[in-house]
Amino acid sequence: MKNFFRLEENKTNFRQEAIAGLTTFFTMAYIIFVNPAILSKTGMDFNSVMLATCISAGVGTLVMGLLANYPFAQAPGMGLNAYFTFTVVLGMGYTWQQALAAVFISGVLFIILTLTGTRKAIVEAIPLSIRLAIPAGIGMFIALIGFNNAGIIRFNQGPIIDIILATEEFDQGKMIGEVLGAPSQVLEFGDFSNPSVILAILGFALLSTLMVLKVRAALFFGIILTVLIGIPMGVTQIPDTFTLSNFDISPTFFKLDFNGLLYNAEGEISFSELFLNIVTVVISFTLVDLFDTIGTLLGTAAKGGFLDKDGKLPRMNRALTADAIATTLGALLGTSSVTTYIESGSGIVAGGKTGLTAVFVAIFFLLSVFLAPFAGIVPVAATAPALIMVGVLMMSSLKHINFDNLEEAIPAFLIIAVMPFSYSIANGIAAGLIFYTLIKVVKGDAAKVHPVVYVITLLFIIRFILV
Template sequence: MSPNTMLTLIGVAITAILMSRNIKGAILIGILLTTIIGIPLGVTKTVPLAQLVSAPPSLSHTFFKLDLPGLLNIGQHGLFKAILNVLMVVISFSLVDMFDTIGTLVGTAQKANMLDENGKMKNMDKALLSDAVATTTGALLGTSTVTTFVESTAGISEGGRTGLTSVVTAIMFLVAMFFTGLVGIVPAEATAPALIVVGVLMMGAVTNINFNDFTEALPAFFTISIMPFTYSIANGIAAGIIFYPIVKIVTGRRKEVHPIVYVLAALFIIRFTILPK
């Protein structure tokens, strides 16, 4: 067994034990202990003390560096096709970002018992607006995508429920900007156990699926299975939305499907077959 695999399994065992004992900060403690254990195993790469603290890098190389000429490329495609290409890109990114965020919000809200009797999340419109503004701002700054992550379940498992949790997390991210050297020594093998545990926590929602009804079970199965295979929550949701109306129609239960689902299914089919990947 490779040291990397061994360290990951050790991390899973440590985190599982801490979680089973209901120890506060179990996931964070698990990451720290796994990182330390990784040093003698040669997985955790240490850095000189002088490199642990540093000033954040400048944004001058990425701030507002928008390649609009490259996106439009009017000279090669012509004005009409250039505009069409832009629309296709916007629609594709909008679908992915929106449903990726919705899937994360519903999943984390369910874990936090923040859904009403109809399975709806209160103030989701505000959460989606915050995510949209963050995504747009991040793009203008030239950073990687700023969006809602399912790893937030780790904070929920520790009792986080209000916006104060997010504010504290944001402050810690600001502080971490000056400790990139320290944060960077944490290997993927130390964070993987945390993600595995988060996955276990999220699987609890599967018990709410009616697997006795095949028209409900099949779309749910595709939703769950496509997510890890494509590394995308949005793709999983898309697969479920596509198969849901199909199985309902062929079983004569098309009236159970909301009209908007048919529209979304068509949009996702177009995205997978026509729009840029």
């Protein structure tokens, strides 16, 4: 094991990697329950999706650890599952079986792009200033997830358009203010009398103390101690009895509907509909997953010190291959696109340096197939402080960005701001790349923009227009 994962070379050991793996698993275990809760709104079976979530996360993370030897964990992506449910199925009218087929096609496309080296070329074409901004943007995104999970900052009434459409007296001629009355906050402070919020604040104070005192495995011990503190507070719920999960994945297993993407209602191939399907569904899944993965890999790798002197990630193609395999497998099992998780940063901060960390995360996810109720003991209020702390630590890349130079500052700021505000890593990278390209063109430096960046920028613009 020492030789395979090069533990001594990476200045780590079995115990450190195990703690890091457990830390990563704790911070992302919520996906076991949240992913089926979202996808089940399409009509998919909750228990089957939960099993698909655990298996795809476990196998994908295992492949990452063994193939790429990096401590990155994978699972069905938040944002991607929402796009699957609310945009593709409920919004555009596709069945969940057709949506799974689109995810599978995007996974196969990923494999082709990876094996041909195209995905690696895309990563390496991204300008350095953009790559430096990505970790900070992801840090802000992680912190927002942590604050929201903790209940310290909450989403009050949701997206403004949803509020308008749900208001009975709304009509086209009224201003938003007239419909809603007093100005409405979308983001606001949470209820600080709520025991869960209090626990999260205490957990962050405890974690901050451990980090400042440079306690080893501070994130892990911070989570454990917060869980224990939550017991007398009534936040940590320990069931009287435990039952094994019902193992039945048949409702979603291999239920992909390719015909629905190829044929219209009359059973004929409509090339106009086929083009629309490919552009709006498959390409959207591909772009979002691609840049979620690229952003996460670069961001968390930067924090772990895995990038070389040119800011590139060694064994990038292996990491991307693991991601592509996981997405394809996930579609076959019955879940939306699988991607590398930003919560991997918590395990990296806890000391994870090799693929052995990922192997431990994979084991915990595969055990959750049978023991999901045990994973549910850890409340989000206990893991939220760790996510906020990871956000703090990922701000360090900002010191390398020259904010006095607007050519660097504008794209960098857009990445950092748009990622958390739009709840999407891909949207942040898209905003940065579009304005980076625009600025170079208007300054007469169009030749300095890599051709791949032009192609990506165009694809993002098309996606924003069509979807």
